[in-house]
Amino acid sequence: MKLGIAGLAAAGAMLISASASWAAGELNIYNWGNYTSPEMIKKFEAQYDVKVTITDYDSNDTALAKIRAGGHGYDIAVPSGNFLPVWISEGLVLEARPDQMENFKNMDPRFVDVPFDPGRRYSIPWQWGTFGVVVNTKAYTGDIDTWKVVLDPPPELAGKINVVPEMGDMIYVAVKYVGGEMCTGDKEVVKKARDVLMAAKPKWVSMEYSTIEPMVKGDFLATTDWNGSAFRQRLQNPDLKYGYPKEGTFIWQDTVVILKDAKNAENAKLFFNFMMDPENAGMLSGFARYANGIMGSEKYMPADMIGAPELTVPDSLKDKTDFSIACPPDVQELYTAVWTDLMK
Secondary structure, eight states: OHHHHHHHHHHHHHHHHHHHTTOOEEEEEEEETTOSOHHHHHHHHHHHTEEEEEEEESOHHHHHHHHHHOOOOOSEEOOBTTTHHHHHHTTOBOOOOGGGSGGGGGBOGGGTEETTEETOSSEEEEEEEEEEEEEETTTOOSOOSSTHHHHSOOTTTTTSEEOOOOHHHHHHHHHHHTTOOTTOOOHHHHHHHHHHHHHHGGGEEEOOSOOHHHHHHTSOSEEEEEHHHHHHHHHHOTTEEEEOOTTOEEEEEEEEEEBTTOTTHHHHHHHHHHHTSHHHHHHHHHHHOSBOSBTTGGGGSOGGGTTOGGGOOOGGGGGGEEEOOOOOHHHHHHHHHHHHHHTO
16 A cells, blocks of 8 residues: 555656646636635735636535526535535545645645545545533633533523534534434434524524634624634633533544546645645635644644644544534435424
């Protein structure tokens, strides 16, 4: 295996070198909002004489629907790993073979044979992290390491709670809270999870993706959130703390893919290799405040990221931390029914 990767990497190096001389043009990226380092993009543009345009989306469902519809004009997208099997099975992404590129050697081995893209034939890591709760500890001094904060909140927080409206993540939260496991199809467990969510909803003030500003300002006193977002909140308001729920949480990873109908596929491949360079991955993490899956990138990150509590899963939770995966269609149907009820 090592000899095979070395040979492929050498071939990839030749390809990248040959491509750089005629890379001038455009690259259109479709990504989550507030998730791309402007400095990193400027570096790519200068290095390859490529003009980059970024268009934002706010959910995996929005992104998938847009790409399915066609006629979008994007070259690259950044779906979450648990959504990627759908993109691949529907023929929406190019088999770009990042495993043959020069900088593939820098990818953390933990993220090579991932369940959503074994061996990395289609995708590379963008950012990865965990899902938990953020609480304003000036308003609430109790235990924040529990999903109870949002599912059975104390009076101090009730009416000032936000939950991010990401179906898979929030169904997982409720399932774990009632003692179930990721992607369970046990209808009794799913019913219990539904009942918990329905009972909690009147105590929420909103279901929004944008959490940083309202948490910092105190408009929200608690929210479900991703750890990098929690980190950025704490930097602006030290009363905001990230909780790792004792019931269990999951590791997620957002992935970069090249779209099958990309008009600038060669420039997109250059971007793939560029993003697997430790310095560039470190620049991205320095902006988004998540880990990235590229070895050696830590030395290019801000010092405050090293050992940050939001980026360090407690040892006591490592056996309770799942890797986010795509649930089977029959389970997904059950969850969609729950979500439909919740959103009414």
